[in-house]
Amino acid sequence: MTETQGLHIAVVGATGAVGQQMISTLEQRNLPIKKIIFLSSARSAGTKLTFKGEEIEVQEAKPESFEGIDIALFSAGGSVSKELAPEAVKRGAIVVDNTSAFRMDENVPLVVPEVNEADLKQHNGIIANPNCSTIQMVVALEPIRETYGLSKIVVSTYQAVSGAGAAAINELKEQARDLLDDKEIEPKILPVKGDEKHYQIAFNVIPQIDKFQDNGYTFEEMKMINETKKIMHMNDLPVAATCVRLPVVTGHSESVYIEVEKEGVSAHQIKDLMKTAPGVVLEDEPKQQIYPTPASSVGKNDVFVGRIRKDLDEDRGFHLWVVSDNLLKGAAWNSVQIAESLLKLGLVTVK
C-alpha cells in the first residue's frame, strides 16, 4: 500500500479517541507499512477513515480479520482484547494491547520502551501497553532509579477526562457550558460510566478513577502501583498512588514524591539526569515561571518534567511535576513505539 515492502498492521478500535491518535501517529512515523486495516465493533464498521491520504473503510473486528497481520494495535476495551487478542496471536500477529486485560499476566511483557524495551524479547504474542498515568511517571523516574536507586514513590495525579473516552470529553464541555449559563446539569458519565453514581466534573474535582477495589484503593491507583513495580522489575518498591480526575480535556499531570537510595544527591543532579533522559523534556526554570502544564503538552510525544526540588527535611527525598499527553505517550505513541522497538530488535521482520 504505502511501501512495496513493509508490515501488515491492524488498528483495533480505530474509531475511538486512542485509535484515532494511533492512526495519526502511524502516519507521522517511519514504520514501514505495506498494508493497514482498521477494525472496530459492528456498530462503527463502515466508517471511512483516511491514512496518508487514502480512504479506508473500517471493518468489523473478527478472528479472521487478523490473517496475514504482523502487528495488531488493540485499543477497543478489555473485553475485545480478551476475546480477539488470542485469535490474532493464533494467526501469527504480535498484539500490542492498550487495555488492562493482560498487563499483570506474568507471561505478558508490560513495556515502556525507554524503561524496559528488552522485556519485549520475552513476548509470547501479546505485549501490554501500560496505563497512561504509569507510563509518564516511569519514563521520568527510570533514569533516577538507574543512577541513584529508588526506595519510595508517592504520587498524586491530576488526570484529564480524555482518558475516559470521547463521551467524557463531551460531558465536560457540555457541563461547563451549562454551568456558565446557570443551567442545571445531570452528570451521566464520570467518574466511571458503568459505576452507580456520577458527579459533576466541570469546575470540580473527582477523587475516583476507575472502580473501587476492596482495599479502598481504586483500580487506577492499583494499576499505577502494580504496573510500576512490574515495569521497573522492583516487586518490593513501595509505591502509593492517589488518582484524581480534573476538568481538563487532555494532558495528565502528576505530583511525584520519591526517595532515592543514595544520600547527598542534589536537585541539580536530578535535573541534569532529566536533560538527557530518553523521552523526557526538562521544563524547569522557576525564576522564569517555566514548568509543564497539560495545555502545553497536548499533541507532543514527550514526557515533560519540572518543579524538581529536594525535600526540605528528607535528604533522600525529591519532588517532581510530570506532565504528558495521555492519548500519545500515555497510549497511542507508546503502542506505536513498541511496534518500532519490535522491528528494531528483529522481533518482527519486514516481508
Next chain:
Amino acid sequence: MTETQGLHIAVVGATGAVGQQMISTLEQRNLPIKKIIFLSSARSAGTKLTFKGEEIEVQEAKPESFEGIDIALFSAGGSVSKELAPEAVKRGAIVVDNTSAFRMDENVPLVVPEVNEADLKQHNGIIANPNCSTIQMVVALEPIRETYGLSKIVVSTYQAVSGAGAAAINELKEQARDLLDDKEIEPKILPVKGDEKHYQIAFNVIPQIDKFQDNGYTFEEMKMINETKKIMHMNDLPVAATCVRLPVVTGHSESVYIEVEKEGVSAHQIKDLMKTAPGVVLEDEPKQQIYPTPASSVGKNDVFVGRIRKDLDEDRGFHLWVVSDNLLKGAAWNSVQIAESLLKLGLVTVK
C-alpha cells in the same frame, strides 16, 4: 445596632471575596455585635453593603477608623495589614489578620481554633489567620497527631481560583467560555497577578501558586510548610507541599500522605477519629462512591475528609483526601471563629 450590648467590629476589605464571606458569616453567627463598620480602599469607599437588612456605606480605611473598635477583621492584602493593623492595635482593637503579613512573626499567634485555640492567650493585639490550604489540612490532621503522633506530611493540593480573588474567578469563567467557542484567549491574571507570565487556567492546571522563592518552592508551599509547624507546635515535623491551581471556582482539595508515630494503626481507627474530630465531616464510603469534592463543599464551614486508606507498604503511612470551602473555613469562617474564641476565652469583653 443589632444588640444593645455587644462588640464593635470592623471588617477591613469588606468589598473583596473574603470580606463578603466574613460579612455573611457574621450575619449567620451569634457573636453579639453592637456596631459594625465596613472599611476598604479609597477606590471602593462609598459602596453600599447590607448587614442584617440594614444598609451600611463602606468607608475608606484610615488609622482613626479603628477608634472604639473591639475586633478588626482584616482581609485587604498584606500591605494594608502592615500599615493599618498596628494603628488598630494602638487604638485598642484586637486584629484578626487574614493576610500573610504577620503569620510567621513569633509575637503573633497563628490560630486554627480546633487546633491551637489556647495560643490566643499569648496575643499582643494581632492574631494571624493561617493560609487557606494550611487550615483545612491541620483541622484534619490534629486529632491524628494528638492520638497517634505525626512524623511526616507530604501534601499535593488542588486549589480553586477564588483564592486568587474575584478577578481570577472572572478570568476562569471568561476563558472557559472563549475556549468552548474556539476563541483565542489571553491570560492576564493567573497564576499570580503581579508575576511576569500568565497561563491558561480554564481546562488546564498551573503548578504555581504565589511567587517562587529562591529554594524552588513557591511562597504558597512555604506557607503550608512553615504554618503547619507553627500551628502544631512541631518545629521539627517534616512537611512537604506541592501547590497547584485548578479550574475550579471554590473549594480546595488536598491529597495528603502522612506517617504516624505509632505502629499498627488501622485505617478504621483513623476514620473513627475523624467521626468525632471538631470541624471535620467524614465522607468516606468507597463502596457507595462517597468522598468529598469541591462542588459539594461550597458554602459549608466544615472540613470534609475521605479516601482514608492505609499505605500498602508503610505500616505507619496513611492517605487522606481533604476538601473545604477555601473562602469559609479557609478564610472568613476561621477569622470569625477566632473572634468567637476570643469572646469565649474572655480575651475580649462585651460592653
